[in-house]
Amino acid sequence: MRASADSITYNKGSGIDRYPFLHYHSAMKLKTLVANLMLALVSTVLTLGVAEVAARVYLTQFAPERVFNRYASLAQLTARYGRPRFVSHRYLGFIPAPDFNNGLNRHNALGFRGEEIAQPKPAGVFRIVAIGGSTTYSAGVEDYRLSYPYLLQEELRTAGYEQVEVINAGVFSYSSLENLMNFQLRVLELDPDLVIVYEGVNEIATRLIWPYSFYRGDLSGFENRRLSFEPPWWEHSTLVRATLVYLRQTEPHSSLQRNFMEATGAFLGNNFVTQKLDGSYPSGPFERRSAAEILATNQPIYYERNLRALIAIAAGRGIDVLLVSFVHSPEFPEEPRAWAEEYMAAYAEQNAILAALAAETGAAFYDLAASMPTDKHYFTDGIHFSAQGNALRVEFLSEYLIATGLLP
Amino acid sequence: MTTKRNRVLKVFLLLLVLAVFVEGGARLWLGRFASEEQFARIASYRLLTIRYGEPPLDIHRTLAYTGVANVTRGASEHNALGWRGHSIEMPKPEGLFRIVAIGGSATYGAAVADDAEAYPALLAAELARQGYPQVEVINAGMLEYSSWETLLNFEFRVLDLEPDLVLVQAGVEDIAARLVWPSAAYRGDNSGYLLPPQPFRPPGWERSAALRWVAVALGQAQPYYDLTAKWRLRAETAYDLTLLEQARQGTYPAGIFQETPLAAMLAANLPIYFMNNLEGLARVAQVNDVPVVFITSPAYGWFGGQPEISAALQAALDEHNQIVAGLATTLDMGLFNLADTLPAEAAYYAGGTNLSAAGNAEWARQLAEFLVAEGWLP
Numbered sequence A: 001m002r003a004s005a006d007s008i009t010y011n012k013g014s015g016i017d018r019y020p021f022l023h024y025h026s027a028m029k030l031k032t033l034v035a036n037l038m039l040a041l042v043s044t045v046l047t048l049g050v051a052e053v054a055a056r057v058y059l060t061q062f063a064p065e066r067v068f069n070r071y072a073s074l075a076q077l078t079a080r081y082g083r084p085r086f087v088s089h090r091y092l093g094f095i096p097a098p099d100f101n102n103g104l105n106r107h108n109a110l111g112f113r114g115e116e117i118a119q120p121k122p123a124g125v126f127r128i129v130a131i132g133g134s135t136t137y138s139a140g141v142e143d144y145r146l147s148y149p150y151l152l153q154e155e156l157r158t159a160g161y162e163q164v165e166v167i168n169a170g171v172f173s174y175s176s177l178e179n180l181m182n183f184q185l186r187v188l189e190l191d192p193d194l195v196i197v198y199e200g201v202n203e204i205a206t207r208l209i210w211p212y213s214f215y216r217g218d219l220s221g222f223e224n225r226r227l228s229f230e231p232p233w234w235e236h237s238t239l240v241r242a243t244l245v246y247l248r249q250t251e252p253h254s255s256l257q258r259n260f261m262e263a264t265g266a267f268l269g270n271n272f273v274t275q276k277l278d279g280s281y282p283s284g285p286f287e288r289r290s291a292a293e294i295l296a297t298n299q300p301i302y303y304e305r306n307l308r309a310l311i312a313i314a315a316g317r318g319i320d321v322l323l324v325s326f327v328h329s330p331e332f333p334e335e336p337r338a339w340a341e342e343y344m345a346a347y348a349e350q351n352a353i354l355a356a357l358a359a360e361t362g363a364a365f366y367d368l369a370a371s372m373p374t375d376k377h378y379f380t381d382g383i384h385f386s387a388q389g390n391a392l393r394v395e396f397l398s399e400y401l402i403a404t405g406l407l408p
Numbered sequence B: 001m002t003t004k005r006n007r008v009l010k011v012f013l014l015l016l017v018l019a020v021f022v023e024g025g026a027r028l029w030l031g032r033f034a035s036e037e038q039f040a041r042i043a044s045y046r047l048l049t050i051r052y053g054e055p056p057l058d059i060h061r062t063l064a065y066t067g068v069a070n071v072t073r074g075a076s077e078h079n080a081l082g083w084r085g086h087s088i089e090m091p092k093p094e095g096l097f098r099i100v101a102i103g104g105s106a107t108y109g110a111a112v113a114d115d116a117e118a119y120p121a122l123l124a125a126e127l128a129r130q131g132y133p134q135v136e137v138i139n140a141g142m143l144e145y146s147s148w149e150t151l152l153n154f155e156f157r158v159l160d161l162e163p164d165l166v167l168v169q170a171g172v173e174d175i176a177a178r179l180v181w182p183s184a185a186y187r188g189d190n191s192g193y194l195l196p197p198q199p200f201r202p203p204g205w206e207r208s209a210a211l212r213w214v215a216v217a218l219g220q221a222q223p224y225y226d227l228t229a230k231w232r233l234r235a236e237t238a239y240d241l242t243l244l245e246q247a248r249q250g251t252y253p254a255g256i257f258q259e260t261p262l263a264a265m266l267a268a269n270l271p272i273y274f275m276n277n278l279e280g281l282a283r284v285a286q287v288n289d290v291p292v293v294f295i296t297s298p299a300y301g302w303f304g305g306q307p308e309i310s311a312a313l314q315a316a317l318d319e320h321n322q323i324v325a326g327l328a329t330t331l332d333m334g335l336f337n338l339a340d341t342l343p344a345e346a347a348y349y350a351g352g353t354n355l356s357a358a359g360n361a362e363w364a365r366q367l368a369e370f371l372v373a374e375g376w377l378p
Helices: A002-012 A014-018 A024-062 A065-071 A074-081 A148-158 A176-190 A201-207 A238-246 A269-278 A291-297 A301-316 A341-361 A387-404 B002-033 B036-042 B045-052 B119-129 B147-156 B209-217 B227-231 B240-249 B262-268 B272-287 B307-330 B357-373
Strands: A086-089 A093-096 A126-132 A164-168 A194-198 A223-225 A261-263 A320-324 A364-366 B057-060 B064-067 B071-073 B076-078 B097-102 B135-139 B165-169 B292-295 B334-336
Touching: A024 A065, A024 A074, A024 A238, A065 A074, A065 A238, A126 A148, A126 A176, A148 A164, A148 A387, A176 A194, A176 A301, A176 B147, A176 B272, A194 A301, A201 A291, A201 A341, A223 B057, A291 A341, A301 A320, A301 A341, A301 B272, A320 A341, A341 A364, A364 A387, B002 B036, B002 B209, B036 B045, B036 B209, B036 B240, B045 B227, B057 B227, B097 B119, B097 B147, B119 B135, B119 B357, B147 B165, B147 B272, B165 B272, B262 B307, B272 B292, B272 B307, B292 B307, B307 B334, B334 B357
Parallel strands: A126 A164, A126 A194, A194 A320, A320 A364, B097 B135, B097 B165, B165 B292, B292 B334
Antiparallel strands: A086 A093, A223 A261, B057 B064, B071 B076
């Protein structure tokens, strides 16, 4: 609009009067230039508009659930799901939103993935609580009835242990700190008879911290709490948002760091993943100090300490603990955390701690990493299990539980 | 027509002048003539921070809040960890015997302005006098920490300091955490009492002292009383501030407490989580080879003119102290029974459960004696 107003001004000559060096021909050239620019602008806007509409239609109508979750704006997510899947928590950062219900997925009134549970625990019920991160929540499956704790309950009941109940207390991104806290603050009041702990990948992220003085027991050097999240202007454009997410310039809203936490400058986990993916590793901070060196400096001391604490508290209350080694499948090129050698070494190191802790404390240990095949179809991304993967995982676990007499 | 308009204008101007006078009067009274307690009740959050300064607290990833790091105000300093006192040497120097004191407002020393007058600093001084110069006492207590925060503080922050002995005092702050209704909202994660940290935005009308006065008087706005309110936003099911307001105004029992008296609320919400938290702390200390001495919580002169309230609160505190003593016995931890040994004299207290400088000094003196006599020191 402004450009065309200017060109009218030039036609009347008043513009030229102020700039006597501008001749009539120049004014004509300028007019053509402005017209061309206008045309370019209009066509660009039109193209972007069409692309934006197409992106929106694809994302909201045709994209698979996972793609939608990754690229959608907050408004789009709210429109589809009604309410967020996670809610803020004073100590834990966030927990699954109580009473969340969306198609095949649901959380109960206490904020655990799955069906309602009776409180206090009914007499005769043998209550197992599964603790861990998204791999316990079972993020790879949309249907809560395909999550590993649910399948384990079904499997054990079919095997004749009808009094067994398995509660899914897994929450995305929980590392050993949140697992211990979750156990103390939310799981203890469920009065569990047995807890199964399965976690590994999130812990490694908390260790990819430099300078090492930021590697602390309270995770304060790893991330800060976000008080609120104000969506930026480009949140309104699906096209811009999807492009930025694709280029890893912004976090998907499904990323919980986006909503509740904010990584500190000392956290190098995202740089590591990005560089491994585009082949630029080691660059930036890793040029001076490799991820392997960082992980060697930031030993899993908190992992060990938190697990030892969990086992001690459980033992004090007569609750059995089963530690399960962490599994990954290197069959997914898009997930460096499932194939990068630094992560492989860290998994092995952490799994060895589980075995040692079990030997030291008398907690049970099941080496799932040794028995679980790593074929692609058992996983969705090399870390999270597919429905088939959960089913097989549950077969191993239930066999172990029955064989070792951990069940009544 | 013009006369009518003039009349409306006059009425409007009159009201405006009146409003200005009322607002001016309210401000004048609040700023110049109101007692400290009246000011704390009526003043907006902004006015409170102007008079007393922002509380020295900052958001924390895991504990919701902790002290602001690296600040000095008068005779009070926070170190890099946000705790009261000088910087802490890490890793722990060879030969040093490191004691870490954890707990809530009493351990922090909320009623004493000088760091040196809080019990941990006085304990270090006392022990140095008695021939234990290699003993260091870190004050890792924080304003209003209950057993929840004390547990997390211990597990995720204090253990990093490689303590040789941990002094734990808890009990007072956990009473408020039990004033949650309905009882189903009383939960192991404290979620029925305190909300997750979130932006604190007092309503715009708070800027008017007169409006705030009216709102507080009508019970439509909660007095702040203390500035930690910003970091301890209450859930809808929390009633500790309601009780405080009724106790101060002499209106108890009103509202919720008419149906469920204080004693009944406390009886419905038994201190199971208080026990869980301290038991957890003790067990984690055990597996980390950290000896623990539990300290019971004394109180004196709770709301003097409200016998029903003070009796119920004292009963709850006694109950907590018994749990502390019981845990110390069953888990083979140390027990220093300050609730019994600190004389019930006004000079030792700064109102209810906070201790004066003299109270802190007496606490430190007795505790030093206890630690030496019972062989807790190297």
